[in-house]
Amino acid sequence: MAAPAKRAVVFAYHNVGVRCLKVLLAGGVDVVLVVTHQDSAGENIWFESVMSLCALEGIACITPQDASSPELLAQVQAAQPDLMFSFYYRNMLPQALLAVAPAFNMHGSLLPQFRGRAPVNWAVLHGALETGASLHEMTVKPDAGAIVAQTAVPILPDDTAYEVFGKVTVAAEQTLWRVLPALLNGNAPRTPNDVQQGRYFSGRKPEDGRIDWSQPASEVYNLHRAVAPPYPGAFTDVGGQRYVIERARLSRNDDGKQSSKLPPGLAVVDNCIVGVCGDGRMLAISSLLFDAVPVTPAQLQARLANTDAANT
Structure with missing residues (x-):
């Protein structure tokens, strides 16, 4: 039995x-x-x-x-x-x-x-x-x-x-x-x-996804990978507006020469959205969200220009 x-x-x-x-x-x-x-x-x-x-x-x-x-x-x-x-x-x-x-x-x-x-x-x-x-x-x-x-x-x-x-x-x-x-x-x-x-x-909170662009690109990229959607996502605030990285990769062809001329943070290079990091390397951002809606390179460039103008 x-x-x-x-x-x-x-x-x-x-x-x-x-x-x-x-x-x-x-x-x-x-x-x-x-x-x-x-x-x-x-x-x-x-x-x-x-x-x-x-x-x-x-x-x-x-x-x-x-x-x-x-x-x-x-x-x-x-x-x-x-x-x-x-x-x-x-x-x-x-x-x-x-x-x-x-x-x-x-x-x-x-x-x-x-x-x-x-x-x-x-x-x-x-x-x-x-x-x-x-x-x-x-x-x-x-x-x-x-x-x-x-x-x-x-x-x-x-x-x-x-x-x-x-x-x-x-x-x-x-x-x-x-x-x-x-x-x-x-x-x-x-x-x-x-x-x-x-x-x-310990547990993680959405605020833990805030990007510190002064860090090396490998660390910023790991943060993005760790919290990418459907998790809350890695984010950065520019001019009072919050942007969330939906998809990105470490730039494979960045030799540091072009990014070294840019301050750390979001930028538009050759009509592509990038994130410039503290070591001069960049994240190639293929999808950036604002209020859950994708932002085009042209839209981001205009907003960054407006923010720069407001700060001068």
Whole structure:
């Protein structure tokens, strides 16, 4: 007689939440309760819905505002899970919840690197050449539990955080799929997670996308890649008007001679929009937005001229 399916409570959100929840279902796990978030009206929701997947699969789904509430603890305890999982759930789980059953979290980096919030964005911002997904035991200290499995993905020189997040989502699915049988059998491997070898990063705010044109072009470009749409985008203010870079690349043919004659910031060169950086190199900006509408080189040139005139 086959053993009964393992019961699981899953805390999940975002694309990683959807894909990993599907892996559990495909692996025969009895998901008895899903805890997720209500979408925020002030957020650009470009990702898949855990709530919609639960409705489709007939899974009980709740959206508590407080992960530390006694009501949530009672609901999780009543579900009597054998295992618990957190897949991009945005709230920290208190010790009382973690004590209900063995709990595992999927983190979007190669732990112990880039622990904490927005790991993909931070990896791109810091010019990392690779990242990945790590399944690890949950502890009260974030992203500090023993590592169960990892999958690496490359970060190519022109990848945006959005593109890298797509790779990390697939890596998370592969990581969970590969180790799930061992998890269900109780013999999954454990590797120490030496947090001294990595850093913890806090969440990012839209204001963190402000461009400092005095920085080298490689750093400005990494900022653009890290926050390019559908994230809020790297921005600069000129004459009281805010411009957001939608698409850009490091200029491949800039020898520094032409840009060295220009002050750092936005400019129009040969009918093309560029961003001149502190080291004399330029970003070739193929799409610049003002109030979410693309700006042409002619429009930007006229506005820059008006700003210069107003300042003289």
